Amino acid sequence: MVNESPDVPPSRRPGRRVRPTRRGRLVLIIGAVLVLAAGAAVLVPLLTTEPKTEQPRTLVIPEGWRASQVYAAADKALGEPAGTTEKAVATADLPLPAEAKGNPEGYLFPATYPVTSGTTPESLLRYMVDTAVSRFGADHITAGAQRNNVTVYQTVTIAAIVQAEADSASDMGKVARVIHNRLDRGMPLQMDSTLNYALNRSTLDTTTGDTKMDSPYNSYVHEGLPPTPIGNPGEQAMAAAIGPTPGPWLYFVTVAPGDTRFTDDYAEQRRNVAEFNNNRRGAGHG
Secondary structure (H helix, E strand, O other), rough: EEEOOOOOOOOHOOOOOEEEHHHHHHOOOHHHHHHHHHHHHHEOOOOOOOOOOOOOEEEEEEOOOOOHHHHHHHHHHHHHOHHHHHHHHOOOOOOHHHHOHHHOOOOOOOEEEEEOOOOOHHHHHHHHHHHHHHHHHOOHHHHHHHHHHOOOHHHHHHHHHHHHHOOOOHHHHHHHHHHHHHHHHOOOOHHHHHHHHHHOOOOEEEEEOOOHHHHHHOOOOOOHHHHHHHOOHHHHHHHHHHHHOOOOOEEEEEEEOEEEEEEEEEHHHHHHHHHHHHHHHOOOOO
């Protein structure tokens, strides 16, 4: 949610500002997300040359998962001790862009991956990144990034925020437009999803104290994009990032499920936030 103007001092911010981000809902309804991800995901080929008589297991990586979630799921699918896949990043020789500085966040492509007893953490990571590089390196994405005066890596970062913030796929283009409009104006993004990433949590609640935390991912304090993507976006979010819906919007808030309101008027935004908070209190959430 974008719920404060950059020229409003922290003392005038409400004590609690909340919105249901897509990332927060992922934790609460992970089963439903897995079904959706499996339906929309790419089924990649087997990663090994094991005998075809072996029945592969399936590893589903939903859109928007963070690298930490991918690592944990891969460890479980491969029967490895916790932390094994994360450690394998250093030795997997991943074909990441230079801007990533070796961090695969954003490039662990959401898909349905068959794995066998011969699949290794390194081969799985390479396949995820190879798939992302192939998809995100397509000509239309490169052209879209250039059109928006950002790099492809920055576009992945924008898409990851869109993936986390949009209440629905139909809202993604508008959320992307808010991000681009605020970047163009030199306004802090003020996205709750970046705070959640910095705090390694998925929550519906953001407090005034959260917005003051010392982190490069605190988009309430720091202008521009966070230093890395905050998750692994899918193709719909990437499409929104390169082709945002035309509009003047600078703010948005999901007042209720299915009711996300976009505006360029700060007073209207405050009214929308107040309505959202009233709905939360009425539902017993604060």
